[in-house]
Amino acid sequence: MRVAIIGAGVIGLSTALCIHEQYHGLVPSLEMEVYADRYTPHTTSDGAAGLWQPYLSDHGNLQETLWNKETFDYLLGHLGSAAAKEMGLFLISGYNLFTQPVPDPSWKNIALGFRNLTPKELELFPGYSYGWFNTALMLECRSYLPWLTNRLTQRGVKFFHKKVESFQEVSGVGVDVVINCTGVRAGELQPDPELQPGRGQVIKVLAPWMKHFIITHDIKSGIYNSPYIIPGSEFTVLGGIYQHGNWSEENSAQDHKTIWENCCRLLPALREAKIVQEWSGLRPARPRVRLERETLRHGHFQAEVIHNYGHGGFGITIHWGCAMAAARLFGSILQEKKLASRPQPRL
Amino acid sequence: MAAPKVAVVGAGVVGLSTALCIAETCPSCSVTVLSDQFSPNTTSDVAAGMLIPHTYPATPIHAQKQWFKETFTYLFAISNSAEASEAGIHLVSGWQVFKNTPKEELPFWSDVVLGFRSMSEAELQKFPQHQFGQAFTTLKCDCPPYLLWLERRLKATGIQICTRKVADLWELHGEYNVVVNCAGIGAQQLVGDKKLFPVRGQVLKVHAPWVKNFIRDGDGLTYIYPGIHRVTLGGTREKENWSLSPDPGTTKDIFDRCCSLEPSLRGAQDIKVKVGLRPSRQSVRLEREVLSQGGVKLPVVHNYGHGAGGFSVHRGTAKEAARLVGECIAALQGSSSRARL
Numbered sequence: 001m002r003v004a005i006i007g008a009g010v011i012g013l014s015t016a017l018c019i020h021e022q023y024h025g026l027v028p029s030l031e032m033e034v035y036a037d038r039y040t041p042h043t044t045s046d047g048a049a050g051l052w053q054p055y056l057s058d059h060g061n062l063q064e065t066l067w068n069k070e071t072f073d074y075l076l077g078h079l080g081s082a083a084a085k086e087m088g089l090f091l092i093s094g095y096n097l098f099t100q101p102v103p104d105p106s107w108k109n110i111a112l113g114f115r116n117l118t119p120k121e122l123e124l125f126p127g128y129s130y131g132w133f134n135t136a137l138m139l140e141c142r143s144y145l146p147w148l149t150n151r152l153t154q155r156g157v158k159f160f161h162k163k164v165e166s167f168q169e170v171s172g173v174g175v176d177v178v179i180n181c182t183g184v185r186a187g188e189l190q191p192d193p194e195l196q197p198g199r200g201q202v203i204k205v206l207a208p209w210m211k212h213f214i215i216t217h218d219i220k221s222g223i224y225n226s227p228y229i230i231p232g233s234e235f236t237v238l239g240g241i242y243q244h245g246n247w248s249e250e251n252s253a254q255d256h257k258t259i260w261e262n263c264c265r266l267l268p269a270l271r272e273a274k275i276v277q278e279w280s281g282l283r284p285a286r287p288r289v290r291l292e293r294e295t296l297r298h299g300h301f302q303a304e305v306i307h308n309y310g311h312g313g314f315g316i317t318i319h320w321g322c323a324m325a326a327a328r329l330f331g332s333i334l335q336e337k338k339l340a341s342r343p344q345p346r347l
Numbered sequence: 348m349a350a351p352k353v354a355v356v357g358a359g360v361v362g363l364s365t366a367l368c369i370a371e372t373c374p375s376c377s378v379t380v381l382s383d384q385f386s387p388n389t390t391s392d393v394a395a396g397m398l399i400p401h402t403y404p405a406t407p408i409h410a411q412k413q414w415f416k417e418t419f420t421y422l423f424a425i426s427n428s429a430e431a432s433e434a435g436i437h438l439v440s441g442w443q444v445f446k447n448t449p450k451e452e453l454p455f456w457s458d459v460v461l462g463f464r465s466m467s468e469a470e471l472q473k474f475p476q477h478q479f480g481q482a483f484t485t486l487k488c489d490c491p492p493y494l495l496w497l498e499r500r501l502k503a504t505g506i507q508i509c510t511r512k513v514a515d516l517w518e519l520h521g522e523y524n525v526v527v528n529c530a531g532i533g534a535q536q537l538v539g540d541k542k543l544f545p546v547r548g549q550v551l552k553v554h555a556p557w558v559k560n561f562i563r564d565g566d567g568l569t570y571i572y573p574g575i576h577r578v579t580l581g582g583t584r585e586k587e588n589w590s591l592s593p594d595p596g597t598t599k600d601i602f603d604r605c606c607s608l609e610p611s612l613r614g615a616q617d618i619k620v621k622v623g624l625r626p627s628r629q630s631v632r633l634e635r636e637v638l639s640q641g642g643v644k645l646p647v648v649h650n651y652g653h654g655a656g657g658f659s660v661h662r663g664t665a666k667e668a669a670r671l672v673g674e675c676i677a678a679l680q681g682s683s684s685r686a687r688l
Contacts, residue, residue: 079473085614090557093440093484112470113482121461121484124427124438133462133484135440135470135560209437209489209575211559233557269431 001029001337003330004170006189007181007309008036008159010045010141010319013148015179015308018323019330020155027334034152035170037163040145044183045315047202047281049230049237050088050140051213052317055223058106061288065106067321072110074320075137088143088233093135094213095121097128102219111136125266128216136213139316140232164189167296171303177333178305179326184284186309192290195310198283199246200224200239201255203263205273207236214266216240224313227262235276238263242313244285251278286310291322293329304333350377351676354519356537357529357651358382358508359391360488360661363497365529365650368662368669370504373676379523380501383512386494390531393550393623394658395572395579396435396488397561398422399443400456401656405630408455414663416459421662422486432575435492439573440484441561442466444477444608449565460485474608477564488658489574513537516638520645525675527648527668532626534651540632543652545624547588549597551580551605553615562608567655569604571612577619580605580612584655586627593620628652633664635671646675
């Protein structure tokens, strides 16, 4: 049985690994291939700081909240392992800041030690009158994606550097299941008006004294349009840009100014930070994640497609829950094809 | 007295901050810092510089709390300013974990640090050998940056900093009107204080930049303190051990204990080993003394014996010492005006 994953960002690679881990034992003939036009460090995932944090509101989307929780718990379980450093996984604490009281988020009991900020802590952030403190996780894709790639390579998964122009290109050559993890450019394979780029720009600086993330929120401007500072293992990411519908991957001088001035106003010590890199990327924004099966028929060929795209600015946060859900869909495909050598494990 | 001449002996965190406080409260004073050691070779440079107080058995708690609060407030303002990175002051959050629930659940400083609370069950799961814990946010003074920043502030006020080994405080009589003794562990030799004893601490300073939270075992022996460039792993508390040589067996023991609290430390690189002698005492010696020899008097202010808590109370004790220096000068001016009559 041949399985092709299109896309090698955090979604593509983790879905590939999840499926291979669960089903290779059950389907000895399983052959897996990854196709992508961009690999780490050039994927959208690589530009993200890597902080696990869902959006403020899940808009009643309980499914996504559960996937976020599954991801957090999965990563937390790996924290104590020898692999954590190689995965780019570590704990980090920090602040979410608001100009007015807001309801607690859906993830308050998923993250660790969630609480409101005390008045003394708010003195650190003039202009903000309310906030949260919690401990969350960082998963840096410039480490995580190579780690996933190594695990997949060890398992015999093959990688191809290729821009897939149509599902038929892949399904027409004997691939039984296609996993569509194409992120923001999924519309090129199948039009999806709900999928739009949420353009972001970030400045990477050296600020090794920073030990906390600081994320500000401006309810009027919307998510990620307010300054944020996220320290990583080597660089600190400064951001605060979200432009819906903007396809440009070029760095904008105006956005640079916005990010730099806003972040330095938030934390004056940043003026001493050395700028190392600037990067722009397109969050694959969608009202909800597209995670579903589709049967594609083309002439005599039939292929099963599992769509797993549209994770906006929370791909890292939700990735493992979605990978597990995609794996369950894969299991149902196997069930239908009666290819599994014994009943599926209930997961 | 035209410009009272004050000598501060010692250039660790206590000496430098005391000199700065004297300059702030007595602008007409001429202050000189004298020391045989400077950053990066002081005891302060070995310490992680975490603002987590040590409890002195013989100092009233309200005084310790006042010193800590004063120090915390002072550093909090710096951490919040544009100078934070230059001064090496930064906020850090983390956990103090206990294998057995402590009798005293709330330390005296719990309302000075930020966001102090008990750890949740979910947080404690990360520490399977520990039953209870406290989470809070505090400040860290990284050395050498903090000491170098203090030195720059001192020089900006016109204070002289001189390399000189002072073997006896009387050497300074004639050159200086008041002597301030911030010699740390050196005070044992300098003034023969038998109540002062070293508590040897060995630490590892490692490259592990993914460690963003501090972890401290409530027994005070095992701790992980992330600094600007290095994480300090500790430690030991060896009373009356004067050895400044790193012990390899101790290094392995510290590393193993810290890795059991934070397994990812196994991947730490470039391990540097340091040793410091905490200048320990039942109470900080913070008082005036007038030395007398053959009819000659030398006013001295002592500010030493901070043991494991130097960084936590340095600014508070420095301000008190500066106040005592003011008293010495007032007494000298009073007696000199009496002498003129």
